[in-house]
Amino acid sequence: MLARREHSAFELRRKLLQKGFVQTDIEAGIAQLQTEGLLSDRRFAESYIHMRKGKGYGPLRIAQELKAKGVAESDFKQSLDADDQDWSTVLRHVYQKKYGDQTCDNMNEKAKRMRYLQYRGFDFQAIRELLE
Numbered sequence: 711m712l713a714r715r716e717h718s719a720f721e722l723r724r725k726l727l728q729k730g731f732v733q734t735d736i737e738a739g740i741a742q743l744q745t746e747g748l749l750s751d752r753r754f755a756e757s758y759i760h761m762r763k764g765k766g767y768g769p770l771r772i773a774q775e776l777k778a779k780g781v782a783e784s785d786f787k788q789s790l791d792a793d794d795q796d797w798s799t800v801l802r803h804v805y806q807k808k809y810g811d812q813t814c815d816n817m818n819e820k821a822k823r824m825r826y827l828q829y830r831g832f833d834f835q836a837i838r839e840l841l842e
Contacts (some may be wrong), residue, residue: 712743716754719744720780755786767841771831780834791807801832802838814841 726736743749762772814820827837
């Protein structure tokens with residue numbers, strides 16, 4: 711499983727349980743993989759952040775998804791906040807791709823656009839700055 715892509719320990723544990731492996735064997739295997747450096751939640755988080763950022767998702771959504779995948783906040787917080795993560799550029803790109811050069815004349819349309827960008831995981835303050 712690890713040859714194809716990075717996995718979190720939580721994901722790997724869940725997949726192995728579904729395949730019928732015994733819990734004690736799974737825990738021993740995961741511990742050994744982590745000791746050998748073959749399984750790392752931090753490395754998984756970095757890879758996942760890069761992938762989701764490339765698909766136009768913001769830091770709030772990515773953080774929520776990582777927590778759902780069993781990754782501790784301490785394993786992804788630094789990667790999410792790193793200087794090279796220019797979220798305003800990603801936000802502008804997502805907005806441009808969705809709405810192009812269409813102007814936002816009324817409040818209903820502005821609220822609709824704000825909800826879309828919040829759904830994608832961007833901070834409300836950054837969205838307000840973009841739309842003003």
